[in-house]
Amino acid sequence: MAAPNSPVFGQVRNRRHLGIAILLPIWLGLAVAGLSMLAVYQMRAGRQFAAPTQLAAIREPTGRATLYVFLHPQCGCSQATVSELERIQADTNGKLAMRLYFEMPTSDRSWEESPLYVRASAVRAWTVTADPGGRAAVKFGAATSGFTALFDSNGRKVFQGGVTPGRGHEGDSAGAATIIQFVKTGRVLTARTPVFGCALGNLGRT
Amino acid sequence: MYRKVDLSMCRLMVAQWIFAIIAATWIAPRTWIGTTSAPNIHIFAAVFLGALVSGFPLLMYRLHPGEAVTRHVMAVSQILWSALLIHLTGGRIETHFHVFGSLAFLAFYRDWRVLITATVVVAADHMFRGIFWPQSVFGVTTSSNWRWIEHAGWVIFEDIVLVQSCVRGDLEMFSIARRQATIEAAKETTELRRELWRK
Numbered sequence: 001m002a003a004p005n006s007p008v009f010g011q012v013r014n015r016r017h018l019g020i021a022i023l024l025p026i027w028l029g030l031a032v033a034g035l036s037m038l039a040v041y042q043m044r045a046g047r048q049f050a051a052p053t054q055l056a057a058i059r060e061p062t063g064r065a066t067l068y069v070f071l072h073p074q075c076g077c078s079q080a081t082v083s084e085l086e087r088i089q090a091d092t093n094g095k096l097a098m099r100l101y102f103e104m105p106t107s108d109r110s111w112e113e114s115p116l117y118v119r120a121s122a123v124r125a126w127t128v129t130a131d132p133g134g135r136a137a138v139k140f141g142a143a144t145s146g147f148t149a150l151f152d153s154n155g156r157k158v159f160q161g162g163v164t165p166g167r168g169h170e171g172d173s174a175g176a177a178t179i180i181q182f183v184k185t186g187r188v189l190t191a192r193t194p195v196f197g198c199a200l201g202n203l204g205r206t
Numbered sequence: 207m208y209r210k211v212d213l214s215m216c217r218l219m220v221a222q223w224i225f226a227i228i229a230a231t232w233i234a235p236r237t238w239i240g241t242t243s244a245p246n247i248h249i250f251a252a253v254f255l256g257a258l259v260s261g262f263p264l265l266m267y268r269l270h271p272g273e274a275v276t277r278h279v280m281a282v283s284q285i286l287w288s289a290l291l292i293h294l295t296g297g298r299i300e301t302h303f304h305v306f307g308s309l310a311f312l313a314f315y316r317d318w319r320v321l322i323t324a325t326v327v328v329a330a331d332h333m334f335r336g337i338f339w340p341q342s343v344f345g346v347t348t349s350s351n352w353r354w355i356e357h358a359g360w361v362i363f364e365d366i367v368l369v370q371s372c373v374r375g376d377l378e379m380f381s382i383a384r385r386q387a388t389i390e391a392a393k394e395t396t397e398l399r400r401e402l403w404r405k
Contacts (some may be wrong), residue, residue, distance in 0.1 A: 034255040076234025169297035201240030
């Protein structure tokens with residue numbers, strides 16, 4: 001066996017170090033590329049169409065500011081939207097009405113047992129409604145799960161968009177900040193934000 | 207000592223990989239378009255990206271156990287795991303604590319340079335994303351180019367305590383080793399004198 005300070009041992013050691021010098025940047029590059037792909041996926045916004053500018057046009061009753069939310073019951077990413085809605089609910093202290101519509105297949109009501117639907121239904125302050133065939137979603141221009149539209153007490157649209165900073169990601173977002181600011185001060189920070197989530201059946205597929 | 211910590215870190219790498227696969231499967235296994243669905247990209251990320259992030263440190267342990275380069279690879283990998291887990295758990299604020307837990311684990315090496323490597327990776331990640339993609343890290347589309355410093359600052363805050371602990375631990379270990387060597391040398395000298403006395 002070669003002694004630790006022999007030329008043979010030195011050659012083996014140099015070859016190993018050369019291996020590390022080659023493998024290390026490749027490994028790091030691949031890992032960064034993978035994480036970047038995830039970030040691109042996280043930040044890819046879904047489609048949305050213009051919600052009605054006046055709530056009376058779609059004959060919905062209103063008394064205070066109302067937030068309409070459209071969700072896909074099986075969308076795992078929309079758990080983040082529901083978490084953000086819970087925060088908005090806490091921050092606005094009951095001054096905001098929330099109506100959540102869950103798009104359902106017309107023939108299958110088993111989606112009402114999905115974790116997202118069950119979780120939202122447990123919040124007493126919210127009105128949770130099944131939306132068979134996504135008819136309400138089409139009226140409001142919702143094409144992506146997590147789409148919200150905020151109307152003031154006179155039924156005028158003040159904001160539409162998502163309330164998460166990315167797909168399936170909780171955290172501060174311009175959408176949530178706008179809704180809270182409007183309910184507290186009447187000020188609108190932005191009129192539209194991107195929506196992140198799974199596509200809803202009717203408009204999401206077009 | 208370094209080899210023992212390397213082994214513990216390898217076990218942690220495998221545990222994190224298993225956890226990531228379970229989390230991805232549990233949280234959002236599929237993406238939906240109306241009534242049709244496909245496996246979520248998170249499943250592939252947990253399996254393949256997780257294998258990549260954990261695999262290289264395991265290889266380094268196999269080829270270079272106890273060496274400095276292995277420790278630094280473990281540090282980089284551990285912070286990459288923080289980024290991956292934060293992503294897979296939907297950016298939950300609770301998962302951000304993984305960064306601080308990781309630094310504590312890395313402090314077991316008692317090598318403060320490893321903490322610096324981990325901190326540089328955290329700071330670089332926040333700096334680049336903060337400048338080019340602020341919404342992905344701070345949740346707002348426009349943010350100060352210097353906000354990443356606030357985040358890095360909290361990491362450095364923990365580093366200060368951990369580096370002190372590493373240096374103190376090293377000094378104590380050195381002091382114990384020197385005392386042990388002195389005792390053993392004294393014992394050998396005494397035995398040698400006793401043998402000479404007998405002769």
